[in-house]
Amino acid sequence: MRSREACSRSTAPIIPLLAKELREVTAGRALWTMLLLVCPLVGYSFVQAVSLYSESSAAALQSPVLARSLSPLDGILVPTFGSFYVAVTLLFPFVAIRALGQEKESGALRLLVQLPYPPSSLVAAKFCAILAAWVMVSVPALSALAIWAMLGGHLAMSETLNLVFGHLLYGLLAGVIGLLAAVISDNSATAAIIALAVTIGSWVLDFTFAGRSGLSTWLAQLSLTQTLRPFEQGLLSAGLVLGITAVIGGLAAVTVVWLPPGKTVQTKIVRSVACVLAIALALAVAAQIRSSVDVSEDRRNSFSSADEHLLATLRHPLVIKVNLAAEDPRYIDLRRNVLAKLERAMPDVTVRLASERPNVANPSDDYGQIEYLYGDRSDVSRSTSPREILPLIYALAGARPPASGVGEEYRGYPLVVSADATLLWFFGGLPLLIVLAWRQVRRPPPHSSLVHQGVKP
Structure with missing residues (x-):
């Protein structure tokens, strides 16, 4: 009997489950509200960054030495994505909580776990929905990159993709924290408090212990903010990527442990402790990996x-x-x-x-x-x-110093341009498109349930 049930769970189609989770996350107000809030936040930060960059470029156009200090990574990308980072930290956990919290409050979760899907597949589908939600939320920031390119600004492919990849990892980390908070809480309000306590608490760690030695250094490294700084400096660290991936996977595993409502609390705690120990071991291994790639165009992380x-x-x-x-x-x-x-x-x-x-x-x-x-x-x-x-x-x-390299100096990319007109896009055009898309998504498609798609409990 158990083998037949296991076989049924392994052969259940995953596409209907993915479609259902995507439908759930896009039908909620949390995602679209966050999108509407991100538009002016990112837009204002982008316009201010372009204004300051143009002021510096006006003087740098007359001096090649000053021009070398003008990098779009520092002047445009990091400030623009910095506002996006704040939004993800404060708002994205609510989107992730929506993927599970409403089902838990309504009792639909008890029906969901009776479908022929293992808990790992259910959590994986919700994680994919969170990934899709992050892609949607990042549209304002990605549109700012496109606008900068249309204005004549320079974008180095390697450092730009590296920065976006870092924010993707951070967004998934914030999302899985919200997902775990939802599964261990009785309601969405409690889950929101837990998620914000973790994300905002990491800021406190960063502000309190950054720049100190001893135990303070180790505590400061627990801050979620620390995960983005290497990416903002144009550095792709294998150890950091492994560490973030291990934390995301470990927290997802804890979510799988707490998802089935029938297990005893003692069993869940024991398995959760095992997952936490596995995360700690993976972080210890990741800390020993020093391999990294300097993807910054100005080679700021490297010698000649x-x-x-x-x-x-x-x-x-x-x-x-x-x-x-x-x-x-x-x-x-x-x-x-x-x-x-x-x-x-x-x-x-x-x-x-x-x-x-x-x-x-x-x-x-x-x-x-x-x-x-x-x-x-x-x-x-x-x-x-x-x-x-x-x-x-x-x-x-006892080595002879090498000759100084010729032509390796970063020339910089000064650009005097105004981006004030783009506020119409961030405050008007893009929010209007978001509202229209929201209305379109809210229309229920026919036969959208898993039962109508051939998945029976």
Whole structure:
């Protein structure tokens, strides 16, 4: 009997279930309300970003040096998608909760689990619906990219796709949090409070512990905001992608555990703990993966090609002892300009940060020193500039510094243009299209139930 039931569950058609979930998520008001709110938010941020970019470009057109600092990634894409990130953080969990919360409140979930689908298929279908909802919600931000290109702005394909991919992962993470909150809560209101507590609580972690050392560093990394920063810098990290994917998959697995209403709470808790341990193990493995790709057009995360080729040949371990506090601006500059790039370029780099803060009343003479140990040689410097540190490392390794690259400098993309007229699109044209699409979707198609489509309990 059980084998026959399992066979029935494995052969049940998945297309009707997907169609049903897409219908449910698009028929709710949460998705369309969020779309209408995202339009002016993204539109205003985009117009302001273009205005500031144009002001900087006016001076950069007369100076090639200033032009090199003008990157559309920093000036246009990140600010525009920054407003989209705020909307996803605060509003998208409600869309995900809608995919499950209404069925749970109405009692339809008890009927749904009796259909010939395993709980994993039910959650996977709802997850696909959440993915489709994110694609719809991202239309205003994606339209801003198209408008920027039509205005004559430059878009580097690699860094643009990388940023969109990062926001996709973040959106799916926010969505699965909302889905889990819905399945463990009695009603949608409680689920919304839980989801917002997690997302907004991550902001608190970021603001409170960012830039500190020790346990604070580990706590700050739990913030959801940290998942987007590498993508905003044009860096595609394999460890970060693996970690986010593991969390999404693990939370989805916990949702599968809590979905069937007939299981005992003790059984669900035990299985949930196993899923959490699996997430922790996957995060530990992901933290050890340093492989990453610099997809930024200006190579901001890398040294010159000649320097990177030479650094890759230095096989001895490089140990860097930094006698600076984690919140010291000099360490932040050193981390961004030198240490992070060295960890990507060299095969074996270890950074040891002094845990003690400087004594203001009686400062130590060696505070601010950075010691470099390569093989049996060592040297000390106080500089945070790669122009001074790289020759020091080459001297320790007995290597000849490479010749400076010609033509590798980023030329920048200054553009003086006004985007004020595009407010008509974000405040009028696009919202009107959304309302028309909403009215069209609200019309129920004939025979839309799973039973009419050949799926019987």
